Amino acid sequence: MSLHDFLSQAASKWLKDDGPESDIVISSRVRIARNLSHQTFPMLSTDNDKEQLLHQVIKASQTPDASRLGPFEVLKLDELNDIDKLVLVEKHLVSPALIEEKGGAVLLRKDEEISIMVNEEDHLRMQCLLPGYQLEAAYQLANQLDDAFEDSLDFAFDEKKGYLTACPTNVGTGMRVSVMVHLPALVWTEQVNRILSAVTHVGLTVRGIYGEGSDAMGNLFQVSNQVTMGQSEEEIIGNLHSVVRQIIDHERKARRFIVQEAHGRVEDRVCRSFGILAYARQIDSQEALQRLSDVRLGIDMDIIKGVSASILKELMVATQPGFLQKYNGHEMGPGERDSKRAAMIRERLRTDSN
Amino acid sequence: MLCEECGKHPATVHYTQIVQGQKTEYHLCESCAREKGVAAYEAIAGPFSINQLLSGLLNFDPAVKERMDSPGLQCPECGLTFNQFKQLGRFGCPNCYKAFDPALDSLLKKIQTSDQHVGKVPKRRGGVVAVRRQLDQLRNDLQEQIRLEKYEEAAHLRDRIRELERQVEP
Ligand SMILES: [Zn+2]
Numbered sequence: 350m351s352l353h354d355f356l357s358q359a360a361s362k363w364l365k366d367d368g369p370e371s372d373i374v375i376s377s378r379v380r381i382a383r384n385l386s387h388q389t390f391p392m393l394s395t396d397n398d399k400e401q402l403l404h405q406v407i408k409a410s411q412t413p414d415a416s417r418l419g420p421f422e423v424l425k426l427d428e429l430n431d432i433d434k435l436v437l438v439e440k441h442l443v444s445p446a447l448i449e450e451k452g453g454a455v456l457l458r459k460d461e462e463i464s465i466m467v468n469e470e471d472h473l474r475m476q477c478l479l480p481g482y483q484l485e486a487a488y489q490l491a492n493q494l495d496d497a498f499e500d501s502l503d504f505a506f507d508e509k510k511g512y513l514t515a516c517p518t519n520v521g522t523g524m525r526v527s528v529m530v531h532l533p534a535l536v537w538t539e540q541v542n543r544i545l546s547a548v549t550h551v552g553l554t555v556r557g558i559y560g561e562g563s564d565a566m567g568n569l570f571q572v573s574n575q576v577t578m579g580q581s582e583e584e585i586i587g588n589l590h591s592v593v594r595q596i597i598d599h600e601r602k603a604r605r606f607i608v609q610e611a612h613g614r615v616e617d618r619v620c621r622s623f624g625i626l627a628y629a630r631q632i633d634s635q636e637a638l639q640r641l642s643d644v645r646l647g648i649d650m651d652i653i654k655g656v657s658a659s660i661l662k663e664l665m666v667a668t669q670p671g672f673l674q675k676y677n678g679h680e681m682g683p684g685e686r687d688s689k690r691a692a693m694i695r696e697r698l699r700t701d702s703n
Numbered sequence: 704m705l706c707e708e709c710g711k712h713p714a715t716v717h718y719t720q721i722v723q724g725q726k727t728e729y730h731l732c733e734s735c736a737r738e739k740g741v742a743a744y745e746a747i748a749g750p751f752s753i754n755q756l757l758s759g760l761l762n763f764d765p766a767v768k769e770r771m772d773s774p775g776l777q778c779p780e781c782g783l784t785f786n787q788f789k790q791l792g793r794f795g796c797p798n799c800y801k802a803f804d805p806a807l808d809s810l811l812k813k814i815q816t817s818d819q820h821v822g823k824v825p826k827r828r829g830g831v832v833a834v835r836r837q838l839d840q841l842r843n844d845l846q847e848q849i850r851l852e853k854y855e856e857a858a859h860l861r862d863r864i865r866e867l868e869r870q871v872e873p
Pocket residue numbers: 706707708709710711712731732733734735736
């Protein structure tokens with residue numbers, strides 16, 4: 350199978366499609382934690398409890414209201430091989446924690462914009478993941494999903510404490526909203542730490558998608574709400590929205606600044622990275638991410654033409670170990686992965702130039 | 704020592720459970736422990752930042768320290784003790800919130816900056832909760848009007864409050 354066919358089958362919609370502000374915002378995600386009344390949380394559940402719960406959730410997903418948002422395919426993690434589990438994590442459809450415990454499952458919509466984890470830390474974690482900057486749309490979808498499941502499941506709720514969750518850091522709305530952003534110019538101009546630490550003063554957190562702090566690989570960051578109680582869902586979204594808007598503005602300004610002040614150096618770095626990706630025979634994932642980030646910046650700044658902008662998010666996921674092994678059809682050690690990763694990137698670049 | 708449950712595999716999970724003052728020791732193999740859902744206790748009790756953060760917060764809280772010393776604090780629905788919650792940083796079931804309630808408010812204020820949910824309400828309970836929230840607001844307004852000596856306004860509010868109270872508590 351060609352890489353193009355493989356990706357178009359294996360990639361989620363958020364990886365293939367563009368969205369608003371997608372020169373900076375890669376994806377928008379809303380995740381809602383819910384639990385059923387009078388049932389132990391998965392940490393204390395027996396295998397049998399977990400199976401019963403999954404059964405209840407599947408039934409709830411088949412009611413008219415819920416199936417209008419589906420249909421959902423049910424994947425029991427215990428029945429998948431290690432590579433397929435890893436691929437789900439790399440596509441951000443399930444958490445790493447889900448694949449480590451027994452009895453975990455995920456209900457997936459075909460376009461993978463909706464995934465519902467069952468028996469993770471909470472009974473249900475309903476996720477809506479959209480390409481680009483679509484917080485509001487992601488929230489609307491998650492809210493509909495919540496309503497549809499609530500019709501047939503008795504969610505644990507307390508008037509004072511809100512939706513009850515296994516961990517006190519999620520109680521209240523049970524909602525975690527996050528935006529993945531690509532900030533190469535803020536990193537280049539060394540403003541990123543200042544801006545990101547300011548963000549933590551308004552109840553939000555920032556972390557690298559791959560690696561922490563200023564070592565965040567590929568200049569990819571995730572901004573999300575820290576607090577789930579004492580603010581309504583609308584306030585949480587509004588708060589994140591106003592901060593992300595400012596981050597977008599700062600990144601745009603920084604890009605204009607480096608075009609004027611450092612065009613030669615930026616052009617050199619972008620083109621070197623393009624050259625390495627186009628010709629390297631071995632590349633580790635850290636270097637690949639950094640070079641892909643450079644090339645993406647080059648595309649956004651019109652330095653590189655004829656390469657599709659989705660290359661960064663597509664390859665940041667497709668060059669991860671699980672995806673690489675899936676594409677090549679067998680398990681590989683790190684050394685072989687470096688060669689296959691380089692080959693995949695070369696092939697992807699060739700696809701565009703044809 | 705062999706697992707007490709199956710008698711086949713070596714017992715690697717050892718723990719003590721106190722149910723209504725009755726202490727029972729268990730020695731199980733890993734797969735039987737998982738069947739009982741207790742292996743997770745061990746697995747999650749390991750070094751994990753958020754747990755340590757939470758138990759750190761709880762240990763430094765004098766209100767919580769006092770509660771902890773009363774040995775019986777335990778959730779009647781899932782059996783999790785307050786001490787176990789402290790170690791794990793996780794609740795055992797939704798009822799734990801009620802069982803540990805007095806000790807939780809200050810913890811929630813610290814990690815959440817508030818101990819009051821103001822967001823979405825499940826549809827089936829929507830009516831009542833919305834009315835109670837409105838009642839809280841009206842009672843505050845009433846106090847304010849009395850303070851300002853606006854008695855006519857206050858009388859209005861009092862009537863409205865009585866009306867809503869009848870809806871919530873028939
Ligand atoms: Zn056994």
